Amino acid sequence: MSGFVPGTTGSGNQTFPLATRFALRELRGGLKGFYIFIACIALGVAAIAGVTSVSRALTEGISREGQAILGGDLSFRLIHREANAEEAAFLDSLGAVSGVATMRAMARRLDGSEQALVELKAVDDPYPLYGSLDLQSGQPLTTAIAQQDGVWGAVADLALLARLNISVGDTIALGRTTLRISDVIEIEPDKLAGGMEFGPRLMVSEAALPDTDLVQPGSLIRWHYRVRMDPAPSLETLSGVVESVKQNQPDAEWRIRSRANASPGLQRSIGRFAQFLTLVGLTALVVGGVGVANAIRAYLETKREVIASFKCLGATGGFVFQIYLVQMIVLALIGIAIGLVIGALIPFAAGAALSGVLPVQLAANIYPAELGLGLIYGLLTALAFALWPLGRAHDVPPTALFRDIVTGGAKFPRKRYLFATMVTVVALAAIAILLAHDKTIAGVYIVASAGAFLLLVIVARLIMFAAKRLPSVRSTELRLAIANIHRPGALTPSVVLSLGLGLSLLVALALIDGNLRRELTATIADQAPSFFFVDIQSHERDTFQTLLEDEAPNANLQSVPMLRGRIVSLNDIPSEDFVPAQDGSDWVLRGDRGITYEATLPDNSTLSAGEWWPEDYSGIPLVSFDAEAATDLGLVIGDKVTVNVLGREITAEIANMRDVEWQSLAINFVMVFSPNTFAGAPHAHLMTLGWDEEVPTDAELALLKTVSNTFPTVTAVRVKDAISQVNDLVAQLAWAIRGASSITLIASVLVLAGALAAGHRSRIYDAVILKTLGATRTRLIIAYGLEYAILGLVTALFALVAGGVAAWYVITQIMGGSFVVMPVTAAGAALVALVLTVGFGLIGTWRVLGEKPAPVLRNL
Template sequence: MNAFVAKAPTGLSLALRFALRELRGGFKGFYIFIACIALGVAAIAGVTSISRGLTEGISAEGQSILGGDISFSIVHRETGEDESDWLQTLGDVSSVATMRAMARRPETGDQALVEMKAVDGAYPLYGEMALEGGGTLTDALSQKDGLWGAIADLSLLARLGLEPGDTLAIGRATVRISDVIANEPDKLAGGMELGPRLMISQSAIPETGLIQPGSLVRWRYRVKLPGTASEEAVKGVIAEAEETFPDAGWRVRSRANAAPGLQRNINRFAQFLTLVGLTALVVGGVGVANAIRAFLDTKREVIASFKCLGATGGFAFQVYLIQMLSLAAIGIGIGLLVGAILPFAAGAALSGVLPVDLAAAIYPQELGLGLLYGILTALAFALWPLGRAHDVPPTALFRDMVSGKARSLPRKRYLVATAVTVLALAGIAILLAYDKRIALIYIGASASAFVLLVLVARLIMAIAKRLPTVRSTELRLAIANIHRPGALTPSVVLSLGLGLSLLVALALIDGNLRRELTATIAQEAPSFFFVDIQSHERDAFETLLSSETDNANLRSVPMLRGRLTSLKGIPTSEIDAPPNVAWILRGDRGITYEAEQPENAELTSGDWWPADYSGKPLVSFEDEAARELGLTIGDEITVNVLGRDITAEIANTRKVEWRSLAINFVLVFSPNTFAGAPHAHLMTLGWDEDVSTDQELDILRSVSGTFPTVTAVRVKDAIAQVNDLVAQLAWAIRGASSITLIASILVLAGALAAGNRSRIYDAVILKTLGATRGRLILAYALEYAILGIVTAIFALVAGGIAAWFVITQVMGGSFVMLPVTAMTAALIALVLTVGFGLIGTWKVLGEKPAPVLRNL
């Protein structure tokens, strides 16, 4: 015997032989294991591959999207002579002017807000401008019979009841609709749009009267460099522009950054879906642990035999670790295959829906990320149950089969390995995230929910164990099943808790956002924003509104656009701002000046300047943004307005209530800052009580007919458009998040299946003692119902807290608990637990007693 022990099998190669030999018996009991790993890996690999495909699609079409190799964008003004001459030396140049305007149908008085785009003869430098009628852009926009031509989105024609050939008033001019836009190559470069596109020739602009000093118009100059310009050449031109015209105030973008807003949204959405996929993996990890525990329960005799023959605990661990990794490899392989196919399927299914063509391909880096997540998840949930049998002597293993007592914790090495694997999993998720703060919060919340679910499961078992004896036999049996050794309580609570908590949180966030848009904001917001009111028209415009409305609230402020170029002497291009305030440093912002402190401005630090102040330019900065950017009273900022850099000192910070949609600005300057600068005015109109839609439309017709160059934005229309966007996004998020619920269902089914072995013994003995099938079904139904209700309550609390945090702390809104969501969550939990539980129980109750009793 000693000689045999001396040659005890401990080698890895021998462990591999034993592991593969046992796998010949098939994968029974491990289908849930494989499915859980495959689902999570497929979600992560597929989402990241689709995101990469969209990014590659944007890059491939960068020149068409941007409209050139380089784009120079300026607000309020056209380029100066020196700037224009320099641009002409670079290559072919095309200029485009964009602004919002009111389009009116003269015959009916119907009108609509449009995104107007005035192009020159060189447009487009890249891509194809296609018309429904098949004609050329030059011919469609040319002047015929005294009327300039125009082309429009089909939605504008549908809204105003127009057809090609009909006339349309835009500003002070009348244009004829020549054709319908079929494809606009640079549409994505324009950012968010509040209305349909209307395109005219730049030669028609003077007749419209829309562009006046201070008008909110953006000029874009696209440059097509000679030949096939390299990225180095493009960067060189941008550097030269900054050096030659440091005070131009233009925003320069290259073809590599053609649609930054879209790219940011893709990255954010991909990050969220990746985290959802990771949550699905974590939920699936519970299934992995359940499957391994159930599998090891069936292998106790084998492990005991190994040890009796001299094998070490490490050898047994190696054998079953190899088996687990082999099974995980199958699941990961399936997940990677699905993930690799998803970009091709998404590209085909969403063709014509996505704003850009998805560059479908197999992306090794993204698939490698799914592989890494899959391996780490499998290890994180397998090391603990595999390690628990390492140091247990054979006698304890055999005794454990009878007593069912909980085994001791695994060795410290397995605890450390589990902790390291979990930390690596979380670290990679945070490191690769687009917004690391959100990823950290998400990971922390998921980890907290996981720990809390474990504690909740143990608390349920402890309470059930200490409950007084009840008279009902079925309820007494159900309570005993909840706390007995090997109970399903931890598996059921863990599997359903995370998935339901995530869905509850998302549903509450969606519901609260809708409530904010349709109730709170809609009630507090003004009815109209009027833009581009010229200084010489302001008094007459206000008089008209006062005469047309009763008890209306009017507010008017001067408005300019400017771009922050430096903070405390540091160029904004060198500042890595937190994601929640980075938007302030991108592009240009609306700015104003005020002599008196506005009524809705609550100062948080500093003092407002005197009404007759005439010293160094001062500025009031929004409080939260100032804190996030590290700005305090006395710091200097520089803003470029109309091509002129203006440096101002922060005199105070103030709290801004953005939800009201009232007139608010991040930057409010002292009046002397812009003395003599041309600018227009912004005015809002609202009522304290509700007014009818007909009354609003009457005012809109009156204003547009008298002041055709003033742009009116009806807030209800804008809110409706945003609400539709939120609804589409919510459905996409809920659909993606259902992956987690599917994983929860898989784990739940696996947990119940794993518990069937012990349930068979119970059912047979109880039936032998006289229990009827109906009473047993009732007992099991009560058990599953109790677990489902408790899990639903936890999901409501955890999901509610998560939603509250996102709404109030991240988005700055107000939160209310929505009872319909609560009832839905409870119903889902009950249906899943009771439904799957009874399906498994029905199979258990159908077992024949004799074979089971012979093996007891």
């Protein structure tokens, strides 16, 4: 009889062309039953391809606009001081130079009624070397900030005018001088290079800076020297120049950046955010993979007679596997193609929709590498979830295939298919980890997702086990619902798997968001001081403290000397070459750090290792290091730390380590040095003020007004304003993450709909028989509604536990914060699960109950 299916007893290579012909012939009947399959694959692929393409477009946009963002081909930054004559001559030898000074200061109305923290920027005539600074009136910047009638001009963000309630043409006080607001800034080309801002921009001429009296020894001011090279150098040439400068001037304390890394902080943030969204897209694919498995299983049920015919005519199990594997690949490629088209269009749509929101213009384009990544993810996911159900059909005899709907088909496939499934899953996880921005986080995410998936399988089996052993109940509807949960071919595994991962992810994100908000608005706000006062000069310190004690007699004051410096080397290893003990812990080595010296152990710190130095210590320089940062870097007591402060490199030995309460926002430093380290060095002071009890806002603003008018060169930062701004940023980020993560929930809904559709056939038989035996439509709807409600509630409970554990880990172990469970989030997750399961279930049930009994009964 094998002659009716020629070639099916040959090797795989010989039978594959024939299997392909059969597969394509069967597909002529259309895609009915595979729409969910295609949609699941397309959704996940579109998410991954779109996210990675947008990330690439943002990175390319930053690189393309690197000169304008940085303000030059190269940027040299000094802190506390200007470049000396030798350094200035060297910079001039590289090309055209523009000098910019940035610092925070207090701007005030002349009558002293209003004041605001501003991001001050003093520029010279050549500024900007690249890009264009556009003013509202269109006048040149040099004209707008020039001195007229003895008063310096200034331009500002519109937000500053709103905060001070002033208009263009009005005058304000800055430090010890008066400025006239001559225009409003519309476009500032190098704004991204400045990092996070706590106030609106105020821009003045560099020549006006001395009149403000803000620049004092130890003032927290940064000098940026941008260089424009002619002709424009390539990135390789720039890299060579940077290396040459580091080698030829190893003692220079400036930080060098090129247009290749014009905004490293933003690029790191883009990389991390893209990694998270890629993992979310991968989660959507995994959830969709459940839909793939459901669709294939349901499709094979409809092909029982065809497969039985093949087997009876001599077809081998391998031949049958090849036929439906080809069909699966064809259908997966259709879904992947749809996803790739959508993913390729997302950067263009995002560029148009977010043109007024994003800080840089997207370099929208079609990126083959990113689309290829989506293709690989989509194909591997389809294979990972298709091999198992396809493999089960290999050894099942025709009689068992006809009985599969009754027995449930719990048999495992052959070892070759188990091995192929395992290899595909491992390859999927390996690619996700190897291509991740932070491999540790990616690894944790993959392991957590795999663990959640396995737990969901176990939970589904436990639900069925428990339902089967429950004592009989009197309610007919409830008894039928419980029986449906554990009967052969029940929807329980599909429903639990489809919703579990998506809901767990959303619960975790909601709890992380809620705990971060609570930490900011409640815990930190209660513990933090009300004000930070920066740039208090040594000769003003006592007078300033006296003023605060008179104006706020019940307040708590804390004052410490403050300098800025950067870590040059650790144990004689340059900071750029130092490899931390833990990935992602090199934040201490990036940029400048606030440092101080103390004779005694600071408040808000606990000595965790080593001993504190005596108050009259006069030996070699010693330093106390934050214990957590030291552990992350791999430092121990006795190691050497070299810092550059005010142009001098100072090497100190780690004498002890401290546990620091960063959450209190009190005065804390990563590094605290022994007092003899900076003897005679010019520096300013940092002071905080806070109350033990709640103080009215009017009292805080009155104190701010008094301080600003009496000490115009002291910068005051109101902590509530800073927390509010950070909270707004967290809220915006949270909404963006929730929106992106909703992709997983959409995939869950698709899989749920597919699972219900797959069970449609068996539900029709059940409904018809029950209606024939006298069951009414109302009683059947109640029974099915109870079934879906029970499954939805159990899934929601699992999501709460799994999402809660994930959120707890992120908050406490990664972010170092405190975690609380939020009941509103729990209720919301349960409500979503119940609405989805009961809603979709009853919609499908209503269609089932509308079937005519006669056609079904004739085929029994």
